[in-house]
Structures are given as C-alpha cells and as structure tokens.
Amino acid sequence: MNLYTEVRSLIKKELVLEWRSKYALNGVLLYVAATVFICYQSFKRVDPITWNALFWVIMLFAAINAVAKSFMNESRGRQLYYYTLASPHAIIISKIIYNFLLMMLLSAIALFFYNVVFQNPIGDVPLYLLSVIIGSLSFSTAFTMISAIASKANNNATLMAILGFPIIVPILIGLIKLSKNAMDGLDRSVSGDEIMLLMGINVIVVVTSLLLFPYLWRE
Amino acid sequence: MKNNWWKFLAVAFVFYSIIGGLLFEVPVRAILNETIRNLYFHVPMWFAMIIVFCMSVFYSVKYLRTGHEYDDLKAIEYANVGVIFGCLGLITGMLWAQFTWGEWWSNDPKQNSAAIAMLIYLAYLVLRNSIDEEQKRARIGAIYNIFAFPVMIVLLFVLPRMTDSLHPGNGGNPGFNSYDLDSRMRMVFYPACAGWIMLGLWIAQIRFRMRKLENDILHQ
Numbered sequence: 001m002n003l004y005t006e007v008r009s010l011i012k013k014e015l016v017l018e019w020r021s022k023y024a025l026n027g028v029l030l031y032v033a034a035t036v037f038i039c040y041q042s043f044k045r046v047d048p049i050t051w052n053a054l055f056w057v058i059m060l061f062a063a064i065n066a067v068a069k070s071f072m073n074e075s076r077g078r079q080l081y082y083y084t085l086a087s088p089h090a091i092i093i094s095k096i097i098y099n100f101l102l103m104m105l106l107s108a109i110a111l112f113f114y115n116v117v118f119q120n121p122i123g124d125v126p127l128y129l130l131s132v133i134i135g136s137l138s139f140s141t142a143f144t145m146i147s148a149i150a151s152k153a154n155n156n157a158t159l160m161a162i163l164g165f166p167i168i169v170p171i172l173i174g175l176i177k178l179s180k181n182a183m184d185g186l187d188r189s190v191s192g193d194e195i196m197l198l199m200g201i202n203v204i205v206v207v208t209s210l211l212l213f214p215y216l217w218r219e
Numbered sequence: 220m221k222n223n224w225w226k227f228l229a230v231a232f233v234f235y236s237i238i239g240g241l242l243f244e245v246p247v248r249a250i251l252n253e254t255i256r257n258l259y260f261h262v263p264m265w266f267a268m269i270i271v272f273c274m275s276v277f278y279s280v281k282y283l284r285t286g287h288e289y290d291d292l293k294a295i296e297y298a299n300v301g302v303i304f305g306c307l308g309l310i311t312g313m314l315w316a317q318f319t320w321g322e323w324w325s326n327d328p329k330q331n332s333a334a335i336a337m338l339i340y341l342a343y344l345v346l347r348n349s350i351d352e353e354q355k356r357a358r359i360g361a362i363y364n365i366f367a368f369p370v371m372i373v374l375l376f377v378l379p380r381m382t383d384s385l386h387p388g389n390g391g392n393p394g395f396n397s398y399d400l401d402s403r404m405r406m407v408f409y410p411a412c413a414g415w416i417m418l419g420l421w422i423a424q425i426r427f428r429m430r431k432l433e434n435d436i437l438h439q
Binding site: 145149152153154159162163165166167169170173174193197200201204205208209211212215216 | 283332335336338339342345346349350355358359361362363365366367369370373374377378381
C-alpha cells in the first residue's frame with residue numbers, strides 16, 4: 001500500500017469509529033456549547049477585544065479536550081496492530097487531517113453559538129473565517145504531536161496541558177492578531193505577515209512531527 | 220592541561236568582564252546612564268543559553284540516531300544549564316527594565332516570549348520526571364526537546380521583531396551593534412560573551428560527568 005491509500009483508509013477508520021461511539025463527539029460538541037453559554041452568562045456583553053480573546057480561549061480549551069483523546073483512548077494492543085499494518089507517517093498524517101476536520105466542525109459550531117448569544121462585531125467576515133480555519137489547522141497540527149507524546153508518558157491529561165500551552169502560545173498570539181485585524185476590517189495587505197507567520201509555524205510543526213513520530217511510535 | 224586551557228580562559232574572561240564591566244568607562248546616554256553596563260551581564264546570558272540549548276538539541280538528535288545513553292544525559296544537562304542561564308537573563312533584564320522602562324514587567328513582547336520559552340523547557344523537565352522507565356524517558360524527552368526547539372526560535376527571534384517592543388534591537392529600536400556599542404564597550408562585551416558561553420559549557424560538562432558516575436554506580 002502506498003502512503004496515500006494508507007492515509008485515506010486510516011481517516012475513514014477514524015470517522016467510522018467516531019460515528020459508532022458518538023458519545024465522544026457529542027461530548028465535545030456539548031462542551032463547546034456549554035462553555036459558550038457559561039461565558040455568556042458571566043459576561044452578558046463584551047467589548048470587541050474581549051469578544052475576540054474569549055473566542056480563542058474557548059477554542060483553545062475545546063481543542064485540548066478534542067485532540068487530547070486522539071491517542072489516549074487507543075489501547076496498547078490496538079496500537080501494535082496499526083504498527084503492523086501502516087507506516088508511522090501515514091498514522092500521524094491521518095491523525096492530523098482527522099483532527100483538522102474535527103476542529104473545523106468544532107469551530108463552526110462554536111462560532112455559530114457564539115454569534116447567536118453575543119453581538120457580532122466582525123468587520124471583515126471572510127478574513128475572520130480564514131483565521132478560524134488557520135486556527136483549526138494550527139491547533140490540530142500542534143496538539144496531535146503533543147497528544148502523541150503525552151499518551152506515551154502515562155496518559156496524563158495534566159501533562160498534555162503543560163506540554164501544549166507553551167507551544168501553542170506563539171500560534172495563539174498570531175491568531176489573535178490576525179482575527180483582530182479582521183474584526184477591525186483593516187486592509188487585507190496588513191494581515192499578510194501574520195498569515196505567513198502562522199503557515200510557516202504550521203509547516204515547521206508538521207515537518208518536525210513527520211520526522212519525530214517514527215521514533216515515538218517505535219517501541 | 221592541554222585540553223583544559225579554555226576553562227582558565229573562561230574564568231579569566233568572566234572575571235575581566237565583571238571588573239571591566241563595572242569600572243571601565245562607558246558612553247553617556249540619556250535614560251540609560253550607567254545601566255548600559257547591564258549589556259555586559261544580560262546579553263551574554265542569552266547567548267550562553269542559546270548555545271547551550273543548541274547543544275542540548277544536538278545531543279537529543281544524536282540520541283535518537285544512536286540510542287546511546289550518555290547522549291541523553293548530555294542533552295538533559297545542557298537543558299538544565301540553559302534553564303539557569305535563561306532565568307539569570309530574565310532577572311538581569313527585569314532589573315534593567317525597572318530602571319529604564321520604569322517597571323519590572325511591562326508586558327513587553329520580548330519579556331513575554333522569554334518567559335514562555337522558559338515554560339517550554341520547564342515542561343521538558345517535568346515531562347522527564349513523569350516517566351520512570353529510563354529508555355522511554357530518554358526517547359520521549361529527546362522527541363519533545365527537538366519538537367519544542369523551533370517553536371522557541373520563533374518565540375525569541377521572530378515574534379518580538381513583528382510587534383512593537385521597547386527592547387533594543389526590536390520594533391525599530393537600535394540594537395547593540397549600531398551606535399550603542401562603541402569600541403570601548405566591545406573590549407568588554409565580546410570577552411564577556413565568550414567567557415559566559417565557555418562557563419556554561421563547562422558547567423554542563425561537570426554536571427554530565429557527575430550524572431555519569433551516579434549512573435555507573437547504580438548499574439554496577
């Protein structure tokens with residue numbers, strides 16, 4: 001099997017597994033909705049800077065919860081079984097793509113609820129959506145590898161947060177700046193630097209993940 | 220003796236930079252005044268930290284390639300020394316900021332980035348402590364060390380340059396190699412950097428040798 005077919009069948013497997021045990025997916029979706037509602041109840045109305053920051057904080061914790069389980073709820077036996085079937089590159093790529101899809105769904109739902117309860121101050125909607133897509137991509141690339149590392153180290157959820165937060169901070173700073181530009185409706189040429197920076201970090205993270213995952217996987 | 224000359228040089232340079240840094244003449248600048256001397260103590264800490272962290276990543280890569288236990292011990296000791304230098308850099312920077320910017324912590328991007336970089340390496344140390352099995356600890360530690368390194372580079376060298384920062388060398392401010400640093404200061408600054416870098420490498424080597432001895436006793 002070549003890499004492409006391996007990745008495709010692994011993603012299909014992830015989707016089928018998720019669909020069969022819907023509780024995990026529904027749990028995360030409910031988590032997002034409940035968090036948005038709690039924020040609404042505590043803030044009532046917010047100024048635009050807080051609106052933006054709050055959205056990304058909600059997304060950050062949703063992402064930690066959603067992506068953390070990508071390696072943790074797989075038993076050792078099943079991982080060994082994958083090891084015999086697929087190459088480590090196919091496994092990490094399929095996990096990243098699957099987490100990206102999951103994050104896209106999550107962000108769509110979060111953004112929808114968020115806009116329903118809070119007043120929407122976005123100036124440049126397409127650019128804001130782009131920043132949300134880039135955000136989903138960045139969260140999934142960074143947290144997939146972190147989750148793989150944390151799952152090898154005693155499946156510790158605290159460890160996931162300790163390892164993940166410092167790594168995600170530079171990405172989050174870039175995302176908040178980009179989405180703030182979109183909210184203020186600034187000229188799009190202003191945001192070029194941020195988009196380049198974020199995509200650059202993503203490329204670096206994916207490449208290091210691809211290089212390092214085979215060592216992590218081999219046991 | 221033939222292999223240890225650089226250790227004497229390190230001690231000589233560090234002493235020279237302390238004495239020269241406090242006593243030699245420096246250019247008079249508004250606001251900076253005598254705090255300009257902090258250049259001799261603050262900047263070498265970061266240079267030493269970067270060099271030591273590079274060594275740490277180098278040995279982590281080497282460990283993943285060869286699986287030799289000593290490479291992992293070297294990686295962890297270089298990281299330990301780097302954390303110490305990073306904390307010293309933060310403290311000297313905060314001291315300087317108090318007298319020039321007026322606050323210990325003024326939410327400057329460079330300060331924030333440096334603090335987050337420290338968090339990354341402290342997380343690395345916590346990760347290592349959380350795993351008992353030696354080979355597993357070495358492998359996972361090496362992987363996180365390599366994974367975090369490019370992010371730290373972005374944090375320290377790319378992000379602060381993209382935003383407004385008061386830190387010299389960022390946000391359009393003059394760095395230490397333009398008019399700030401005249402030839403009198405170079406006479407102290409370069410030896411100071413070289414001295415602290417060599418001192419850092421020396422400390423890491425001693426700590427590695429201690430750990431190697433402990434290890435050998437444990438495995439007897």
